[in-house]
Amino acid sequence: MKPEQLKQWAHFFLTYKFALDAVETKLNILNEEFQFIHDYNPIEHMKTRIKTPESVMQKLRRKGLDITLEDAKKHIRDIAGVRIICSFSTDIYQIVDMISKQSDVKVVEVKDYVLNPKPNGYQSIHLLVEIPVFLTDRTENVIVEIQIRTIAMDFWASLEHKIYYKFNEQIPAHIKEKLKDSADMINSLDKQMLALNVEVQQQREQAAGVNER
Numbered sequence: 746m747k748p749e750q751l752k753q754w755a756h757f758f759l760t761y762k763f764a765l766d767a768v769e770t771k772l773n774i775l776n777e778e779f780q781f782i783h784d785y786n787p788i789e790h791m792k793t794r795i796k797t798p799e800s801v802m803q804k805l806r807r808k809g810l811d812i813t814l815e816d817a818k819k820h821i822r823d824i825a826g827v828r829i830i831c832s833f834s835t836d837i838y839q840i841v842d843m844i845s846k847q848s849d850v851k852v853v854e855v856k857d858y859v860l861n862p863k864p865n866g867y868q869s870i871h872l873l874v875e876i877p878v879f880l881t882d883r884t885e886n887v888i889v890e891i892q893i894r895t896i897a898m899d900f901w902a903s904l905e906h907k908i909y910y911k912f913n914e915q916i917p918a919h920i921k922e923k924l925k926d927s928a929d930m931i932n933s934l935d936k937q938m939l940a941l942n943v944e945v946q947q948q949r950e951q952a953a954g955v956n957e958r
Contacts, residue, residue: 768827771847772844789832827892834939855872869892871890871891
């Protein structure tokens, strides 16, 4: 690439960094306010990442597209990503609701793999959101992918990802079956932990009510 093209690509990725910074700041504010109001934080922790220019270019080639900024912005929608980890499945939808209510965030797409898990057992919610990035001479609307899942779902997804690449994307059938069984067990565990949390919360509220009398 010519120096001017390299500079344009560098600036392109910088806008995604700014968008990621804005989303991360927004989520931290929402989490802290929720903690203040409800004495509980739905977000356990977050991970952020930006694809490398090489990764984006490879993806464009695989899709049979031109190596241009225009095609990258239009067709590669996971350049900037945030993964939100929470304790319970109800937290996932609480976070989706909080994000959706932000006036400067446009939810472009929602994929609910919690209500409708993938055939291999994968669970998570994927949001594509558009967020304005205010630059010195213009405003850019930038897409950020947000994945939201429980700790248990994240543990399974991380293991499945490692196995996927260890077998060069060709996972043996018996291991696929065990992964699916593990996903079912994790789903059951999530439900049990949620029920336990609800029971504890109810007992706390009952105890508080007795103490107020």
